[in-house]
Amino acid sequence: MAVANHHPRQHQLLHKISNHTSTVRALDWCPTRSNLLASGGGRNDHCIKFWNAVNGVCLNSIDTGSEVCALLWDKNKSELLTSHGFPNNQLTLWNYTSMTRKAELFGHSSRVLYLAGSLLGGVVASAAEDETLKFWNVFETPKPPKPEANTVPFAQFSVIR
Secondary structure, eight states: OOOOOOOGGGGOOOOOOOOOSSOEEEEEEOSSSTTEEEEEEOTTTOEEEEEETTTOOEEEEEEOSSOEEEEEEOSSSSEEEEEEOTTTOOEEEEETTTOOEEEEEOOOSSOEEEEEEOSSSSEEEEEETTSOEEEEEOSOOOOOOOOOTTOOOGGGOOOOO
16 A cells, blocks of 8 residues: 655644643634634633644633533634533533623533534534533524625526426
8 A cells, every 4th residue: 555645744743732730621723713722621620721823822721610521613703612511511602802701501411522513603512421412592693695686586586498
């Protein structure tokens, strides 16, 4: 079997970061700032950390008070959704720049392990150890642009045979 030649820089370790004090349970890239990575710490850490991926510097660290199991950036605004374990098993919506809590969502009875966002960014699915999936309307869905005055809506076209 032939192995393709790869440019050596494609496989270089850029940074090794060990600032969390427990298992790193969550990672997600910011969709609006290409060099910003958020990470979430486990049971003994409780922190969301924000990293400059260019130089490996920790830009901010927020203690959430509970294990951070998953995190998900909003595709359209500077908001971050995190899921948590004990004691509340909640989802928390944060304003990124101020890191203030905008909302807390309750509904799972155990650790919320996973988050997945819909393609447009409005609906989020969460999965927990309580063996449930829950769907939440968390993020604003961008409004489609209004059609120009001289365009005909697609539904008005018909096929003539």
